[in-house]
Amino acid sequence: MSAFDRLIVALRREMGDRVRTNVYLRDHTTYRVGGPASVLVEIEVLSDLEFLSRAMAEEGGIGVLPLGRGSNLVVADGGFRGVVVRLGPRFASLSGEGTSLVAGAAAPMPQVANRAARRGLAGMEFAIAIPGSIGGGVRMNAGAHGGEVADHLTTAMVFHLPSGELMERAAASLELSYRRSTLSDEEIVVAARWELPEDEPDEIKRRTEANRKHRAETQPGAVQNAGSVFKNPPGDHAGRLVEAAELKGFAVGGARVSELHANFFIAGQGATARDVHELVRQVRARVYETFGVELETEIRFVGRFE
Ligand SMILES: Cc1cc2nc3c(=O)[nH]c(=O)nc-3n(C[C@H](O)[C@H](O)[C@H](O)COP(=O)(O)OP(=O)(O)OC[C@H]3O[C@@H](n4cnc5c(N)ncnc54)[C@H](O)[C@@H]3O)c2cc1C
Structure with a gap:
């Protein structure tokens, strides 16, 4: 049995069906893209976190991702190998x-x-x-x-x-x-x-x-985006730079720069996390070529992107 499997068995014994495996994070993020997390644990009480801490210390080397409402995350199509920790309604x-x-x-x-x-x-x-x-x-x-x-x-x-x-x-x-x-x-x-x-x-x-x-x-609502893609560089606005580089509406696969606000990128029907990642890469490169400004992302990419 792998360290991962032992961890799942231990967590399930304590937390039952609040420990789920292969949970698609596209169902838990506003972008609605991305693959599965190996494990998602819903924390009901503080002692769940204490148990998780002990169980993870025993196995060692397993990655963790705290998850809130998933409104600032782009999860890779291959998902996240590790334990996603989400706090429950209490x-x-x-x-x-x-x-x-x-x-x-x-x-x-x-x-x-x-x-x-x-x-x-x-x-x-x-x-x-x-x-x-x-x-x-x-x-x-x-x-x-x-x-x-x-x-x-x-x-x-x-x-x-x-x-x-x-x-x-x-x-x-x-x-x-x-x-x-x-x-x-x-x-x-x-x-x-x-x-x-x-x-x-x-x-x-x-x-x-x-x-x-x-x-x-x-701005577009919280549908298939994660708010501002880039942080505003000192003294300027990322959206202004993207728009001035004539990238409003620019698309890669199913992902496109919003027509309403150029610092929001929308993952349309059939879009993948890779499309979003590639769109971000290309827009950043174009803004750099045009204005010499290196934009830093505000959204967080989780998992492996080639
Ligand atoms: C339409 C739209 C508009 C937005 N507008 C704004 C805006 O005006 N200003 C702004 O700042 N952001 C904005 N955002 C981005 C996003 O809502 C914020 O970054 C928000 O704070 C993320 O909260 P979350 O619960 O969704 O976190 P998640 O996206 O789930 O996670 C974000 C980060 O926080 C970590 N995290 C989550 N929960 C915890 C926890 N309990 N303990 C420790 N770490 C944790 C995650 O690991 C991750 O690193 C917008 C997003 C959308 C979709």
Whole structure:
């Protein structure tokens, strides 16, 4: 029996049918492309993570991928060889008193924005149209409309798989910057806490609604894309550069640059992860040839791409 098979047997004994094998990640990502994960484990309670940590330490050398709502991922057609860890609904609760807001990592970002607004807490309006989870949002330091996760974040509860320890991490220790953090795949965010400034609920709701409306008018919805493909280079916009290179509508296989927003690439009917990857490669090369600007991807590619 391989290390992998032994791990699956051990996990199944503890977590039953919450441990699934050969799970197609196209069914768990907004791009809707990509092959299977060897194993997908749905975490119901913290002790599941502790068990996973021990079981993985025993086998060693097996890759891990935390999965939120899959809205920033392109998974290779060949899939991901390793264990995908997804937090279940019990990790989606919202709480907090006074000016603090605590969200489980599985909570959707728009829900957190709405809850903050109802409580008269400002600073989360940016999150209203980001279709990710709090866990993915912290890892990516998601942001929009001039706001980002890092703005008022004080701490995050992070489960460290190699040691099996749950740690309360100060926001500063995550080194959040433009769409990045120093969290690794072995660090699972389970909750986050913000201290938010107070404001009139109606004012917050007005700003939140303005963000939502602006988004609906200028970007495609969360269908077969993963939001901005490239980070904005200093002092410019990736979408402007792609458009100026006359690449709106440019296609590779079933993947094409959106006509609505040139930094969104859509995987149409029959598109493969390879099409998306190749489109990204070609667009980046054309922008570099035309403007001498090297674009960095914001979306994350998982698995092997030739
Ligand atoms: C239509 C559309 C619009 C978008 N607009 C924006 C935007 O305005 N601003 C923006 O920043 N992003 C935007 N995105 C991208 C995406 O929604 C964000 O990056 C979001 O934060 C990803 O969250 P997720 O739960 O989907 O994470 P996933 O895509 O599942 O994962 C993203 C990364 O986070 C890691 N991760 C996931 N969960 C956890 C966890 N619990 N602990 C540790 N690591 C974890 C994954 O391993 C991966 O590295 C958009 C996407 C779409 C489809």
